[in-house]
Amino acid sequence: MKWHGPLAGHYPAVATMVVAALIPYLVLSAALQPLLGIIGDQLQMSTEEINLAQGLANAGYALGTVLSVQLAQHLPQRRLLVIYGVLLVVGSVLAASATGAVTFMAGHVLQGLCTSLLLIAAVPPLVTGFPPSKLRYTAVVLNLCIFGAVALGPLIGGIQADANGWRPLFWVIAGISVLALVLILATYRDVPAADPTSTRSPLAVALAATGCIAAFYGASQLLTHRDLNAATLAPLTAGVLVIVVLLVNQYVSRRPLLIVRPLTSTLPVSGIVAAMSAAAASVSAITLAGLILTERYSPLKLGLIFLPEFGGAVLTTILFAILFTTKGLHYFALTGLICLSAGIALIAGVLPPSTILALLGTGLIGVGVGASVAPALFIAGFSLRNAALQRVFAIVELLRAVAAFMIAPILVYIATTVMSNTVDGVRTALWICLGLSAAGALTGIALYWAARVKPPSPSMADWFGGGTAWHSPPLLARFRHNARTPDQPEGPAEFEISQQ
Template sequence: MSRRGPFAGHYPVVATMVVTALIPYLVLSAALGPITPIVQQQLGMSTEQINLATGLANAGYALGTVLSVQLAQHLPQRRMLIIYALVLVAGSLLAASATGAIQFITGHVLQGLCTSLLLIAAVPPLVTGFPPSKIRYTAVILNLSIFGAVALGPLIGGIQANYHNWRPLFWIIAGISILALLLVLLTFEDIPPADLTSTRSPLAVSMAAVGCIAAFYGSAQLLTKQKIEAETLGPLIGGVLVIVALLIQQYHSKRPLLIIKPLTTTMPTSGIVVAICAAAASVSAITLSSVLLQDRYSPLKLGLLYLPEFGGAFITAILFAILFTTKGLHYFALVGLACLSAGIALLAVDMPPSTIVVLIATGLIGVGVGASVTPALFIAGFSLRNAALQRVFAIVELMRAVAAFMIAPVLLYVALNVGSSATAGIRTALWVCLGLSVFGALVGVALYTLGGVRPPKPALLRWFGGEAAWYSPPLLARLRPNASTEAPEV
């Protein structure tokens, strides 16, 4: 194998590689809803099997964030990227050509797992491996690749459902996966392992695997059975507890795989809280509203109603590029949560919402999630050295994935089983979503205030030089007698 591909170091090609690696699963995660009945019918899958496919694929996505970091420490990173892309292609081909439930579930789970493996392996080098002048473009690409792809999912799924077919979408996704593999090869650079001296962490990976699989299996069973019983609550609650135990174990570990302790200062903690609340509230609100409206509109028309979400994400990406290197980055995340809260409130107040209300609300949700999650991620990343960015992305994506993909099924269960009607139950669940969004904003503001933070401008040259882009005070610094809100003198 050549040690350097013909397009290695070419920013546009490397950026395109990242986009094609992320799009397949993220589009499918939002597009499956409208075509799920068609997949079930044509493959002879039960409701439990289709829910299991979605749940385990989401579990694979969450697990991949931890596994990718572990593998990057001891194995050549770009060679592993080729393996991830190859397995993504295999999974996409399996799902597209599936003739039964086992083949489809296997392929879709591989898609989820490999997408997060590629995300953690490919995105941080795109951020830190090019000059500071490129980081604005990277931020926009990351925003649109993750949230733009998800926002387009309902429309893409609606188009497929309109033609009563699902395979063309899956074959297109497989084609994009093959393109991603080709671009990985063309941009290949033989990068060594991140840290051969680091401790192997089989316990952390095992806990992540057990926690993610159990929690998402439990949420899938809850959707299927619509009953509160040991078979559903046991795995769900047990899995969440294992993930919490993982975070605690990594916090106290002398040589952790996931860097929890450095993130427990004011700004990264605030950023993580914002990202978790925004992800949980936005995904749940879109899921709940689609269930409410699916009997009023055809899948295609419903997909068109959610198109403003992509428009909001696109506008947000442009504004993000303008504010990215200013202190406005911090306020932008707060504005995002405010827009997200407004969009959810519109859906909850007018039940069932009119067409105009849905269009405005989904646009606000698109602006809200795009303006909150990615800025929050970089607020956490800039608070540490850039060498830690891969591990920061991993922990944020793990927690975001658990919040986004697991809370939505739980709230959907609440919506369908609480209240005098489905409409009343969905309204109740939407108010919970609104509460999550408002809670994230209030906690973020409170942590900044009690930490004595004046939102700073990121010092990008210092960050690219190996230091943090700003000083993040200890948590609750103003309430702690020996804590300082000012950066220590060097």
Template sequence: MRERGPLAGRYPAVALMVVLALTPYLVLSAALQPVMPIISQQLHMTNSQINLAGGLANAGYALGTVLSVQLAQHLPQRRLLVVYATVLVIGSVLAAAANGPALFISGHILQGLCTSLLLIAAVPPLVTGFPPGKVRPTAVILNLSIFGGVALGPLIGGIQAEANGWRPLFWIIAGIAGVALLLVVLTFQDVPPAEPTATRSPVAVGLASTGCVAAFYGATQLLIHQSLDASTLAPLTGGLALIVIMLIQQDRTKRPLLSVRPMTSTLPVAGVVGAMSAAAASISAIALIGVLLQDRFSPLRLGLLFLPEFAGAVITAIVFAAVFTTRALHYFALAGMICLSAGIAIVAASVPPSTAVTLIGTALIGLGVGASVTPALFIAGFSLRNIALQRVFAIVELLRAVAAFMVTPILLYIATTVSSRTADGIRTGLWVCLGISVGGTLLAISLYVLGGVRPPTPALPRWFGGDSAWHSPPLLAALRRRAGGSPPETPKA
């Protein structure tokens, strides 16, 4: 008999564990902006150091997606969860108790790294490890907890900044991480490594590690120095190039760590395009709006202006439950991209926006991101066998994190340098966000059309039986048929 905790196999306890493991850093990433000046003052941190903490924490989050898959192949996965949750608690305590830059930066990096390690290790088993009837509430819980947590971040940060403090927020985050660790232990169910005979992939992990750290460091330097010199462009472009090389290497290797090749058919590519463009556009737009309005409103009032974003996330979670197992899942993702584009356009056309315009814009952005990113993830996941979900999730989260956390500092740089007036620069940045959102939407639609895809209904029994939930034709399959060629077979995961 394998070791089991007293709550092992209990769906509510396992689902709560996943939510509490993911939300601390996701909330903190959105709540950090209002309290950064207070942290900087009390810990005697320079602007360079405070931005470096955020940039390297985001790099850790991106890197953890690849590292988690590698470790899961060769080591017992649930034991790894205990290690990840323990280190998350340690990192959270270090950040909360920090008396100087070194401890704070180290703790915050561990928070970012361990959150993605937990995400990739814990979420796929929650989806596939319970009966098919649980997959719908699981999808809704993930959608609401991830995007709801991010949406609440500005308000939580505003409340803390209004009290002229930051440690209470970080100690609460540490407490939540501690409860998550307790639930990891209580729900423990020892399981073997995913694939002990799998080839180790030091090249992929090395490329991902170097690429993420370099790219996010370069993006951070862009904000700090406000100049496009070699010290900024070299790590930024070099890091992105290494990430692309890693994906190409994984596509061509015989025994890859990440399921890149099976992801190159119509529906997974459309899903990844949707998730990346929605994440990049929404997070950048919210950051730009925050910078635009920070001098007009107190941190608390500014946080309240972003509260409709959370309401949008709640509404989309409810609708998501209704459409999740139908072909309307595809149209739901499309509607989300349209709402996201509309929200950005409304604010961009009214810079500086009134209170009413800001409330409407953030509500539409919340509806948009909640209805697009998670549905796009499942559109990609349903196209492959469920055994590949962990690797699919890792690819999507890596690309989503790079898109979201890399585009934001670039657009903030544009907003502060393209014009002598900050409002004009931010307007330009918001129009770029709109271009990313609309461009991603049109590209995803084009992939459906050129692939000859009519939105299918997911066959969940077949997916849980080990096959894909639907057939995803090769890229440009319809175009190739019209040209008289035979499209290649879609690779199997």
């Protein structure tokens, strides 16, 4: 007889487990900035080592999206979830108890890796494993969990920095990780491998590992090397190229691990572009705003300046739940990008911004990212069958992580090195952020127009019944004859892809 946990199938417990699994690293990713100096002093870590720890943890997060899908195809998924939970606890305890650079880096990298492993393993079953009536609650959980945790990060980091410490925060994070593991066990139910007959893809995992590690290592080096040289540019450039090779390889593969080809119709491409643009622009803008405001405010006051970002995330969560299953989902994502652009423009308009402008700007950024990234993710997910949701989440999160965590160091380098002074540098970098968010909005509008798309309402009955929630026209369908969506099979090879 297969064993089931006492809370197996209990929606509130499973949703709480997802929240507890994702919060630790997502909070830390936004809370660490004011703590880096304190951690470096206490652990005798150089600035380069601290930046490297952050970069490799972000690389682990990006890599975990691919690794989680590969493991889920051939191994029992809930047993994997237990392993991921144990490793997250180990990583959190290592980081919290670290007495040197190596232990801290190992623990923090494990936190990043395990968070994305848990994200890909736990979130899709929460979406598809319960009745459609729970979907709105899941939308609220995801938005508040992912974006609310990140938005609260600066305030939490500021509170801890104001106390001139860092371990209490890391021990709280470790405690939340233990709670996640307990809930994983309590909600356990045996779930078989997703597709034991699928082809193993060691090349895809190797390309993802090589590309992510090289790219994020190169990006972290930008923060400590004022002069561009081969040691910095080579890994950054090579890493990005390897990630591109990964995407091309998966597109042309007969039986790919990452379903790239079915995502190349109008709605998924629009969603992915919106998610990447919003992630890159928002993370970079908040980082740059912190850079220019650090000299004016204490860490605690700076955290309070960023608090409206969390308020924006809460507001968009409520609206997201209302619009989630309507055609308003498409307009919501577009509105998010517009709000994000407006928030960045407010901060960039007058540097350093006044307290009022900073509060308004961060609030609009919170609204913008909360209203764009999650809707964009589901715009892509609803375009394919729900059985493919795990793989859709994987490819979107991989690209979002690369955009969010790699572009920010590049823009910080531009702000602090390229221009003659920091104020002009931050202004230039913020205008680049504005360009990224505006480009995401304009690209989405152009793609919808070029395919003659009128924003549709998703059909939840069809999606939960094994079909797609709507039809996604081919790219540029307005200018093509007899156009066919990439996931409509033409022959055996494409049929295999569409079934994945």
